[in-house]
Amino acid sequence: MNKTTLHTPSPWQVSPLGNVMKNSLKIASIEQMPSNNESERIANAHLIAAAPDLLDALDWALRQIEDDLDPDHQAAFEAARSTLRKAKGDLK
Numbered sequence: 001m002n003k004t005t006l007h008t009p010s011p012w013q014v015s016p017l018g019n020v021m022k023n024s025l026k027i028a029s030i031e032q033m034p035s036n037n038e039s040e041r042i043a044n045a046h047l048i049a050a051a052p053d054l055l056d057a058l059d060w061a062l063r064q065i066e067d068d069l070d071p072d073h074q075a076a077f078e079a080a081r082s083t084l085r086k087a088k089g090d091l092k
Contacts (some may be wrong), residue, residue: 010052014045049085058084 008022015021016039019027030045032038058080065077 007052007055009055012049012052014042014049018042018045020045022050022083055087058087 007027011022012027013021018030019026020030020037021061028045028048030041032041045083062077062080062084065073068074068077
């Protein structure tokens with residue numbers, strides 16, 4: 001886990017009601033929308049619950065390919081780095 005993150009540390013879980021939880025703390029509530037069904041709502045909750053682990057994995061992967069000079073890899077690196085910045089709230 002990156003010690004400089006500001007978000008609630010993982011693991012996050014999905015409750016039977018579709019909320020995203022850290023122990024008894026609600027991280028997110030996935031509201032039922034007219035356009036989505038129960039399985040979509042639960043899938044969204046699982047995606048949100050995986051966010052801290054996805055963030056850590058992306059950060060690790062970027063450190064692994066940072067010095068790779070292959071142009072295709074550099075394009076992937078830049079796209080991933082942009083996504084990581086967005087996830088961390090850096091909109092630059």
